Amino acid sequence: MRVGYKLFAEGFGPREIVDQAVRAEAAGFDFVEVSDHFHPWLYSHGHSGFVWSMLAAVAERTERIQMATGVTCPTIRVHPAIVAQAAATTALLSEGRFVLGLGSGERLNEHVVGKGWPNASARQEMLREAIEIIRLLWSGGYHSYEGRHLALEDARVFDLPEEPPPIIVAAGGERSATMAAELGDGMFGTEPSRVLTGAYENNGGDGPLYCEVPLAWAPDEASALDAARETFRFGLTGWKVMSELPNPVNFEAATALITRDHMRDGLGFGPDPERHLAVIRQFAAAGYDHLCLVNSGPDPEGFFRFFEEELAEPVRALKRHDATS
Numbered sequence: 506m507r508v509g510y511k512l513f514a515e516g517f518g519p520r521e522i523v524d525q526a527v528r529a530e531a532a533g534f535d536f537v538e539v540s541d542h543f544h545p546w547l548y549s550h551g552h553s554g555f556v557w558s559m560l561a562a563v564a565e566r567t568e569r570i571q572m573a574t575g576v577t578c579p580t581i582r583v584h585p586a587i588v589a590q591a592a593a594t595t596a597l598l599s600e601g602r603f604v605l606g607l608g609s610g611e612r613l614n615e616h617v618v619g620k621g622w623p624n625a626s627a628r629q630e631m632l633r634e635a636i637e638i639i640r641l642l643w644s645g646g647y648h649s650y651e652g653r654h655l656a657l658e659d660a661r662v663f664d665l666p667e668e669p670p671p672i673i674v675a676a677g678g679e680r681s682a683t684m685a686a687e688l689g690d691g692m693f694g695t696e697p698s699r700v701l702t703g704a705y706e707n708n709g710g711d712g713p714l715y716c717e718v719p720l721a722w723a724p725d726e727a728s729a730l731d732a733a734r735e736t737f738r739f740g741l742t743g744w745k746v747m748s749e750l751p752n753p754v755n756f757e758a759a760t761a762l763i764t765r766d767h768m769r770d771g772l773g774f775g776p777d778p779e780r781h782l783a784v785i786r787q788f789a790a791a792g793y794d795h796l797c798l799v800n801s802g803p804d805p806e807g808f809f810r811f812f813e814e815e816l817a818e819p820v821r822a823l824k825r826h827d828a829t830s
Contacts, residue, residue: 506789506823509536509797510812511575511717512559515545516736517805519554519562525805526563530570532809533817537563538575538606538717538797543582543614546739547760548753557591564599571602575717575797576675576693578610580628582618585635586660589642596666606693606715607636608675611748613756623654625748629681630654636672636688643669673715677744679704686710694793695744697771697784702792714825715795716788719772722802722811726775730765732803733772738763774802778815785816789823796820 510529512522526537541556556574563572572595579588588605596603609628616622623631634652641648642662650657674689676682682704685692691712694701702714719737723729738760739747750756768774773781788796798816800808 506821506825507535507713507795508533508817508820509538509571509573509715509795510534511797511799512537512539513736513799513801514539514554514556514559515542515547515550515552518552519559522554522559523562523566526570526572527566528806528809530567532813534570534812536571536573536604536795536797538573538715541574541577541614543617544753546613546747546753546756548757549735550753557595560595560603561598564595564602567602569602571604572599573604573673573715574606575715576606576608576673578615578632579607579635579639580610580631580655581615581620581622582610585638585655586642586657586662588635589639590662590664592639592670593643593662593665596670597664601666601668601670603670604673605639605670606673606675607632607639607689608693609681609748612751613747613753616751622749622751627654629684632674632681633684633688636674639672640669671712673713676701676705682710683708691715691795697787697791697793699791706792713795714793715797716791716793717797717799718785718788719799719801720781720784720808721768721772721774722776722781722800722808723774723804724776724807727765729774729776729802730768733768733774733801734763734765736801737799738768741767772801776811778811778819781816782819785820786823789825790827792826794825796823 579585671690674685686708721729721733773784
């Protein structure tokens with residue numbers, strides 16, 4: 506089992522994000538993952554640094570740990586040609602430690618360039634075209650492409666790694682899981698459900714399966730739940746809402762009535778490692794083999810120590826698809 510740490514770029518400034526990546530490596534994590542956002546989810550988050558700058562700094566300050574975007578939308582705010590170039594450069598700077606996570610995006614980040622927000626079907630079509638463009642550019646030489654939504658004109662990425670970074674495709678349903686199997690090198694999911702992992706595997710997918718596991722460490726349960734509500738209540742709205750609201754103010758309004766008690770379900774919280782492990786096991790049982798731990802607790806350093814002392818060994822012992830681990 507590979508274990509990662511989510512760098513919450515909406516909640517911390519760029520320098521702190523890089524420092525946390527260094528600390529994650531020291532704590533023994535296998536990879537870090539950072540979102541590619543223009544806006545934070547909530548005003549209270551207060552941050553949203555540029556992902557490619559942070560990844561470059563992480564690459565220079567670490568030696569072993571893998572890094573991934575979780576995830577980049579390569580269709581509206583940033584053209585796939587630019588993503589292809591940025592990912593190739595990051596792979597070179599990290600000496601092969603970079604993984605490109607791709608998804609169809611959220612209005613929250615993509616509407617800012619004034620090109621509108623397509624419906625879900627169009628976004629999936631755009632993602633497919635973007636992946637084709639990125640792989641085309643990574644093959645070397647000059648290329649053009651004319652799709653239904655996206656185009657490329659006489660473009661070449663000059664600095665390419667010997668091996669292109671893996672592309673991990675985010676899936677929120679069976680259709681996107683099938684695309685991940687067809688066009689990706691792995692799949693990224695957020696739910697401990699066999700629906701997504703099964704759709705990926707049943708359509709020929711045999712790559713790594715990444716997921717985010719929601720946790721909140723604190724010395725007491727009340728503090729953990731309060732911090733989880735403050736930081737991650739937006740996640741309770743679900744992807745049908747999360748992909749559609751345009752600004753942090755909308756998420757503030759949509760989550761105003763979410764309470765501490767609402768955060769309990771599906772969240773590992775408090776000081777008891779067994780409560781955290783019970784949630785982590787659900788994702789392993791669903792078939793994920795790259796578990797990215799997301800700490801919404803108030804003390805990142807406390808969580809790193811908690812991982813080192815209580816979680817690292819039992820999490821690494823988990824087996825994919827094993828509900829009894």
